[in-house]
Amino acid sequence: MQISEAESAVMEVLWRRSPMAAEDVVAALERSQDWQEATIKTLLNRLLKKKAVEASKDGRRYLYSPLLAREDWVQAQSKGLLDRLFGGRVAPLVAHFSERSKLTKKDIADLKRLIAE
Amino acid sequence: MQISEAESAVMEVLWRRSPMAAEDVVAALERSQDWQEATIKTLLNRLLKKKAVEASKDGRRYLYSPLLAREDWVQAQSKGLLDRLFGGRVAPLVAHFSERSKLTKKDIADLKRLIAE
DNA sequence: TACGTGAAATTACATATGTAAACGAATTTG
DNA sequence: CAAATTCGTTTACATATGTAATTTCACGTA
Numbered sequence: 401m402q403i404s405e406a407e408s409a410v411m412e413v414l415w416r417r418s419p420m421a422a423e424d425v426v427a428a429l430e431r432s433q434d435w436q437e438a439t440i441k442t443l444l445n446r447l448l449k450k451k452a453v454e455a456s457k458d459g460r461r462y463l464y465s466p467l468l469a470r471e472d473w474v475q476a477q478s479k480g481l482l483d484r485l486f487g488g489r490v491a492p493l494v495a496h497f498s499e500r501s502k503l504t505k506k507d508i509a510d511l512k513r514l515i516a517e
Numbered sequence: 518m519q520i521s522e523a524e525s526a527v528m529e530v531l532w533r534r535s536p537m538a539a540e541d542v543v544a545a546l547e548r549s550q551d552w553q554e555a556t557i558k559t560l561l562n563r564l565l566k567k568k569a570v571e572a573s574k575d576g577r578r579y580l581y582s583p584l585l586a587r588e589d590w591v592q593a594q595s596k597g598l599l600d601r602l603f604g605g606r607v608a609p610l611v612a613h614f615s616e617r618s619k620l621t622k623k624d625i626a627d628l629k630r631l632i633a634e
Numbered sequence: 635t636a637c638g639t640g641a642a643a644t645t646a647c648a649t650a651t652g653t654a655a656a657c658g659a660a661t662t663t664g
Numbered sequence: 665c666a667a668a669t670t671c672g673t674t675t676a677c678a679t680a681t682g683t684a685a686t687t688t689c690a691c692g693t694a
Binding site: 408474475477478479481484485489490491492493494495496497498500502503504506507508510511512514515517 | 525591592594595596598601602606607608609610611612613614615617619620621623624625627628629631632634
């Protein structure tokens with residue numbers, strides 16, 4: 401099952417802190433998104449249906465927690481893009497950014513360290 | 518305007534060689550996709566509407582060519598993912614793959630060369 | 635106990651996408 | 665020239681997604 405763009409914004413909130421009540425998710429998204437409360441409820445329900453989050457009863461309401469790990473999602477997304485655009489290889493992606501001069505000095509320093517292992 | 522997954526498969530064909538008649542696009546996709554000819558015609562039309570390809574008359578039919586450059590598309594896709602998942606930085610992405618041990622020896626060699634510039 | 639409230643569940647509706655079939659015009663062929 | 669074939673164009677329909685409004689239900693309160 402796929403997680404949509406809008407849904408992933410909700411996931412990011414829950415990945416940062418959980419469990420959370422719907423109301424708190426709404427509050428957390430107020431800054432970044434211009435969504436009505438109803439919209440966020442819908443997204444939470446779709447995520448429930450997709451088994452990406454779970455809800456545990458807490459009195460009259462529910463507390464939501466991720467079931468899908470961010471790491472796994474990031475992995476799937478990254479691998480998907482790499483496979484589709486760069487033949488599944490990391491180096492061509494880095495080459496792409498280096499050609500487009502999108503590598504900051506910090507990137508280069510970090511990469512050097514990484515490569516040194 | 519966004520290019521969908523299915524549409525991008527058609528674009529890849531045209532990026533490889535163009536201009537091409539619809540019939541040839543169909544032939545080129547026969548291997549990889551299990552699509553009816555009609556499906557590919559639809560995708561070509563949607564790409565026309567999105568101004569991602571253009572068509573020039575060639576007798577009774579049309580020859581299609583990309584208007585969108587693959588480089589630009591790859592750039593947008595990559596930057597989108599990087600921004601959404603890695604705070605817009607390349608190094609964290611590479612770190613992610615290195616942790617997940619998805620870096621082949623060739624990747625590492627290539628990266629070394631790239632970093633050396 | 636009837637009533638207002640707050641939260642969740644259901645319903646709504648437009649656009650995008652995947653996947654084609656049907657239709658129509660031009661052209662080739664018998 | 666009539667029929668068949670070949671393209672492109674239009675229409676179709678189900679599921680996904682963005683974005684909400686409406687309805688319902690459990691609870692605390694008048």
